[in-house]
Amino acid sequence: MTDLTLAPNMAAPDRSYADLIAAHEGLTKEQSDALNARLILILMNHVGDESVIRAAIDAARLE
């Protein structure tokens, strides 16, 4: 079982962040929400591991 990576891990953080923002350009709030939801599901599937997904959800809660 792998642990959730919370240390810097993106190869090109600025570019990937810019890609994310660009993907939302010109979208309505509704379209953006739908895109985000699809993106989260795709990334969840890529991660796969149940405990890593759960740890990511916990980390996102900022508790």
Add this chain to the structure above:
Amino acid sequence: MGKSFHTPLYPYARHPDQDASAPVRHPVIVIGAGPVGLACAIDLAQRGVPVVVLDDNDKVSEGSRAICFSKRTLEICDRLGLGDPLVDKGVVWNTGKVFFGDRKVYDFNLLPEEGHKRPAFINLQQYYLEQGLVARLMALSAEGAEVSIRGRNRVTSVTSHADHVALSVETPEGAYPLEADWLIACDGASSPTRTMMNLEFDGRVFEDNFLIADVTMQADFPTERWFWFDPPFNRGQSALLHKQPDGVWRIDLQLGRGIDKAEEKRPENVIPRLKAMLGPDVPFELEWVSIYTFQCRRMERFRHGRVVFAGDSAHQVSPFGARGANSGIQDADNLCWKLAMVLDGAAPETLIDSYEAERGFAADENIWHSTRSTDFITPKSETSRIFRDAVLDLSERHAFARPLVNSGRLSVVSSYAGIALTGPDEGGPVAGQPGRVCPDAPLTSGPLLDRLFSGFTLLTIDADAPDQVTDGALSAARLALSVSDDPTGALAERLLGDAPSAVYLIRPDQHIAARFAVFDDAKVRAALRQATGQEAA
């Protein structure tokens, strides 16, 4: 078709018990001649236990109600002696289609595993199941079994004592008292027994209304399960189309919250909805219409002294996943051999507590699945709907999203692994793990499940063992199998694996109690005691 649910099958007839000077005591009384009560009565009668069924009605249930019966239900019905007529009448289906908005997003095939006598599911109106059960019960009675149904016998009071239960029964000719050593309350979701005993029934109530319509039409829709999310003919809601025998189709339309039920049920409101769905040119006739909301809830305890609850009286789920009737039949399957052993003095009364542990676990599993399906079909928040729609959009292009689509996870049987009766596991294939139902396999001599005994079976594969193992009042009879009886290799694949031999102890309900590499008298006897609640793990 003849509306079979209008014909009295067990009309009221005066019984000598009504004229007795003192209340007559029966070993087992079952309240309710629904699928679960009838299954209990047949199972007990086949085990030689006298049983009386009391029902406030005299016919099978009104309307088709449950229509989807699982492989396990059919296997249990085989054991109860009515599997063949059900499967002959039922509609077998394997393909499902999922629609989102105005497009089909994907289809699936249940792809049932080869080498099982029974299909994954059949569709059949609940009244046909009940008719089959009533016919079987009457055949047993004609053969001399002490089993009967008393129609229009409504139970109006239940008083639980330490070693029996006292009942009052209302009939068209007045009231009479009865007593039972054991009472099985199969009186449905609104169980009067539960109310009379002041017992709680807690859980979640869902607010969405659903319209169920059974229509007769000669349409060339294929024999498939079609499920729509947000279809053009029912915007923002869901819809289901499923085939039954006799050219009858089940249509299930979500109507949403806060509707006027009586108004929506009127044919002049139902028919335009169906026309919008089926198209203007498909002629159809309404056979049965019902509007309902549903609950996911259970009793905390299924056993209260000598009163045992089974089926909808004990637990209730949403219809998505066909878990209502199917899980109730499994309750009967679990309870009856235990009760028969307790009544025979072969097992302690505490064996009945294992019914509650095993079927309570199954109820929790069913409620969990059914709640997840309901939340997917009727999202409870904006965010939940956004994710639901994202899953559906992705499912059209990417296989990974399809397992997330949840229009009902169809009923599968629970394993009792880790619960007190389940004994040791010396290893082997996953399909044969103790706690699970023994998997079927096509042997040279016929389907494996048909060869299991009504009591405990000691199934040996290429292993030496005596023909009978006994421990006090307990016994298991040997079923000696060999890989040479296994033309397809299914037996070896499911129960043997790479081992040269295997020994399984199988319960009367066909769940595996324990498995061993070779026969060991002391170990098998200990497992037999454990499986009957006489020895801790």
